[in-house]
Amino acid sequence: MESTAARPCPVLTAGSVLPADADRAALVARVHNPEWDGPCVAAVRGEQVVDLTAIAPTVSDLMERDDAAAVVREADGGHVWRLDELLDAPTGRREVPHLLAPIDLQVIKAAGVTFARSLLERVIEERTGGDPAQAARVRARVGQMVGGTLDGIRPGSPEADKAKELLVSEGLWSQYLEVGIGPDPEVFTKAPVLSAVGTGADIGVLGASVWNNPEPEAVLVVDSRGRVRGATLGNDVNLRDIEGRSALLLSRAKDNNASCAIGPFVRLLDEDFDLDTVRGIDIDLRIEGTDGYVLRGSSSMREISRDVLDLVAATHGPHHQYPDGFVLFTGTLFAPTEDRQAPGAGFTHEYGDIVRISSPRLGALVNTVVPSEQAAPWTFGVRALMRNLAQRGVL
Numbered sequence: 001m002e003s004t005a006a007r008p009c010p011v012l013t014a015g016s017v018l019p020a021d022a023d024r025a026a027l028v029a030r031v032h033n034p035e036w037d038g039p040c041v042a043a044v045r046g047e048q049v050v051d052l053t054a055i056a057p058t059v060s061d062l063m064e065r066d067d068a069a070a071v072v073r074e075a076d077g078g079h080v081w082r083l084d085e086l087l088d089a090p091t092g093r094r095e096v097p098h099l100l101a102p103i104d105l106q107v108i109k110a111a112g113v114t115f116a117r118s119l120l121e122r123v124i125e126e127r128t129g130g131d132p133a134q135a136a137r138v139r140a141r142v143g144q145m146v147g148g149t150l151d152g153i154r155p156g157s158p159e160a161d162k163a164k165e166l167l168v169s170e171g172l173w174s175q176y177l178e179v180g181i182g183p184d185p186e187v188f189t190k191a192p193v194l195s196a197v198g199t200g201a202d203i204g205v206l207g208a209s210v211w212n213n214p215e216p217e218a219v220l221v222v223d224s225r226g227r228v229r230g231a232t233l234g235n236d237v238n239l240r241d242i243e244g245r246s247a248l249l250l251s252r253a254k255d256n257n258a259s260c261a262i263g264p265f266v267r268l269l270d271e272d273f274d275l276d277t278v279r280g281i282d283i284d285l286r287i288e289g290t291d292g293y294v295l296r297g298s299s300s301m302r303e304i305s306r307d308v309l310d311l312v313a314a315t316h317g318p319h320h321q322y323p324d325g326f327v328l329f330t331g332t333l334f335a336p337t338e339d340r341q342a343p344g345a346g347f348t349h350e351y352g353d354i355v356r357i358s359s360p361r362l363g364a365l366v367n368t369v370v371p372s373e374q375a376a377p378w379t380f381g382v383r384a385l386m387r388n389l390a391q392r393g394v395l
Contacts, residue, residue: 010366010368012200013087014083014084014087016366017264017363018363019360019362019363020361024272025273026068026072026073026267027044027265027266028042028265028266028268029043029099030059030099030102031097031099032094033051033097034094034095034096036391037388038389039104039388040079041055041056042077043071043073043075044083047082048081049080049083049086050078050079051077051080051081052075053078053394054394055071055075055077059102059105060104063223064224069270072268087199087200091201091376092202099198100197101197101198101261101262101263103221103262103266104193104194105194105324105382105385106221106222106327107189107193107324107325107326108189108190108195108326109188109328109329110187110188110189110236110329111185111306111311111314111331112186113176113179113185113331114185114306114331115299115304115305115332115333121335126244126247129245132211132342132345133344136344136346155181156181164181175247185306187314187315188254190236190254190255190260190329191259194378195260196262197261197367198262198263198264199263199264199365199366199367200367201368201376202367203235203259203261203355203368203369204257204258204372204373204374204375205351205370205371205372206239206256206259207373211239211345211346211348212239212240212349213237213238213335213348214237214287214334214357215235215236215329215334216285216297216299216332216334217234217299217332218231218234218281218330219234219327219328219330220308220311220312220327221327222315222316223325224322224323224325226312228312230269231266231269232263232264233357233358233363234261234327234365236254236332237254237256257373257378258370258375259372264363265362265363267363275308281301281361282298282299282300282301283298283332284297284358285297285298285334285355285356285358287353287355287356288353288354288356289353293340295338297336299333303333304331308330311328311330350369352368352369355367
């Protein structure tokens, strides 16, 4: 991967990050307020961002309220910022107001291998042992032997069991196929509480990785009772070489400094934006390199193999509770195979790539790729948040 020297910063405006129907949306943001040197829960109302921290000191608290959408739309607030002002702030500058990831105390969970196309790419990673030079050869064989076998199969069904028997007999069974078409989905903890970065921030790729890609996903925001309260966008950065060596390296591949981006805002469910809307979302991806390289891709929630409520039920229930709620990455259809650096090697990031993940109903999450080791250190954790809110008298 290339040097971070002279990398461009994304130019963000209210018009470029807001949902197309923002005038009808109940949008939740978090803002770093240098006056308090801490975060504020805020409502996005047009091009104004209104501080609601006195009403709901954390986003987790706001999600517990049955009237959350009404609060976001109508409640009197405190300080008001211009959205363009927040978006124009330099990355990591604590002395100026800027947007943060729009979640706080929620546990950050992720469901993997929920789309057939990305399922095959996980099998390819495993078969190559994380070596991108072998990707094209293995992709051709796996696609020929496995691809048609999975068409239209519902995970956990009798048809899925028959497909498993066939693939085992051919020596092509994989742990990724188990979670892709088996009865239980893969759900893992993506990142620690409060570690996610927001739109406009740098996003980290581990320096040791030479085969990696973004993962544009819809992210559900769920309260402590297991109710889906809203949705947003996320980038669940994927280090294909590291996870391809062994699935037991998942935490090494997934949980690194700045490796989880969420935003730009949480859109609350309401009469104009319900779960069926989320089930039909199309997510677009654009990657722009410092050398003029451009890659476009898309992911449609209509092609997911497990319903979003099934993923929520696999995460929360009698078997596991989340008293502060959780967010759930729902997986991606996007698995880039276009060669970038060498023939047959497929796609991998270069430092300085600007990654834009967008959807008309959720807005745009925009980040610049840097080495995780050079991203802004994560220093503001749960203790710091509790002390900060107590000093402000809002707890």
